[in-house]
Amino acid sequence: MPPTETTTPSRVVCVGEALVVLTPTDDVPLAEAATFTRSVGGAELNVALTLGHLGIDVAWVSRLGDDGFGEHVRALAGSAGVDVSAVATDPDRPTGLYVKVPGTAADGTRRSRMHYYRSGSAASALSPEFLDEPAVAGVLASAGTVHVSGITPGLSDSAARFCAELARRTRAAGATLSVDLNHRPVLWRGRDDAPLRALAEAADELLLGADEARAVFGTDDPARLRARFGHARRVLLKQEEHGVLVLEPGEPDRHVPALDVDVVEPVGAGDAFAAGYLAARSRGADPDDAVRFGHRCAAAALVVRGDRPAHVPALT
Numbered sequence: 001m002p003p004t005e006t007t008t009p010s011r012v013v014c015v016g017e018a019l020v021v022l023t024p025t026d027d028v029p030l031a032e033a034a035t036f037t038r039s040v041g042g043a044e045l046n047v048a049l050t051l052g053h054l055g056i057d058v059a060w061v062s063r064l065g066d067d068g069f070g071e072h073v074r075a076l077a078g079s080a081g082v083d084v085s086a087v088a089t090d091p092d093r094p095t096g097l098y099v100k101v102p103g104t105a106a107d108g109t110r111r112s113r114m115h116y117y118r119s120g121s122a123a124s125a126l127s128p129e130f131l132d133e134p135a136v137a138g139v140l141a142s143a144g145t146v147h148v149s150g151i152t153p154g155l156s157d158s159a160a161r162f163c164a165e166l167a168r169r170t171r172a173a174g175a176t177l178s179v180d181l182n183h184r185p186v187l188w189r190g191r192d193d194a195p196l197r198a199l200a201e202a203a204d205e206l207l208l209g210a211d212e213a214r215a216v217f218g219t220d221d222p223a224r225l226r227a228r229f230g231h232a233r234r235v236l237l238k239q240e241e242h243g244v245l246v247l248e249p250g251e252p253d254r255h256v257p258a259l260d261v262d263v264v265e266p267v268g269a270g271d272a273f274a275a276g277y278l279a280a281r282s283r284g285a286d287p288d289d290a291v292r293f294g295h296r297c298a299a300a301a302l303v304v305r306g307d308r309p310a311h312v313p314a315l316t
């Protein structure tokens with residue numbers, strides 16, 4: 001279906017929850033941490049902020065609490081050039097947050113523990129009705145690409161229905177649906193993850209890690225993923241430090257190697273990768289060059305403690 005008249009091909013609209021991040025200020029276990037440094041995270045907001053810093057036309061759709069954290073998030077997004085006109089304030093529910101404790105795994109790789117405080121958050125009240133709010137409908141109608149992660153349907157049953165309807169409307173409007181699987185097992189504990197799989201299957205562009213592919217779809221074998229997502233325009237299978245395998249209908253598999261990075265803290269690398277990829281695509285880069293730029297943005301996120309690059313590479 002051709003894009004609607006209001007669609008702007010290069011505009012990216014990111015949809016999902018923002019979280020305030022509290023990280024122990026000193027490098028100590030959580031039980032000993034008395035002071036915390038506040039920052040901002042949340043997968044789709046991370047993507048939107050990096051897109052804003054790259055100079056891309058970007059909007060973010062979400063719900064925040066009527067609290068100081070929500071005010072801070074809204075101001076930060078606005079100052080990065082992100083259109084926040086479709087971000088609602090919920091008078092009754094708080095902005096979500098998570099505590100991030102950086103550390104090192106037994107094999108020496110950098111790993112962080114994440115403790116979520118988000119159940120009952122403002123964003124968990126996303127529901128299909130939200131899509132009918134004029135500000136939200138207007139922003140979504142302007143999207144060339146809608147980007148959402150598998151975290152969003154995991155927020156609540158109403159958020160899962162929201163995502164199904166968002167996917168349906170995005171495709172009906174002729175915009176591209178970009179999905180980063182972002183499997184968060186804790187959000188699906190005791191719940192059927194069918195909405196996560198359905199969102200992945202609705203994607204035009206699907207980004208997922210090999211570990212996530214195994215956990216959610218039972219395989220990271222490229223041939224089996226091709227068979228499963230044959231209708232998807234493109235699958236980017238992320239293989240951490242090894243790079244990304246690009247799977248496209250009618251094309252041979254292509255491997256795009258990652259950069260050599262001394263990782264400081266890994267959270268947010270996937271979001272930075274997605275932002276770099278979407279930014280380059282929205283400027284007309286071919287998929288492999290866009291993956292290369294995604295790797296550069298991911299590398300910039302990996303060398304800082306925060307969830308996003310301190311400085312984005314130049315997008316030419």
Ligand SMILES: Nc1ncnc2c1ncn2[C@@H]1O[C@H](COP(=O)(O)OP(=O)(O)O)[C@@H](O)[C@H]1O
Nearest residue numbers: 209238240241258259261268269270273295298
């Ligand atoms: N050890 C690493 N060395 C270099 N690049 C990496 C490394 N780990 C991740 N990356 C980069 O980050 C991107 C996203 O990695 P991934 O592990 O999928 O992140 P996440 O788990 O945050 O989604 C990769 O495609 C790659 O560009």
Ligand SMILES: O=C(O)C(=O)C[C@H](O)[C@H](O)COP(=O)(O)O
Nearest residue numbers: 041042043151267268269270271
């Ligand atoms: O886990 C969540 O729900 C969050 O949104 C918090 C983080 O900001 C993202 O998880 C970062 O995602 P990655 O880039 O895949 O590491």
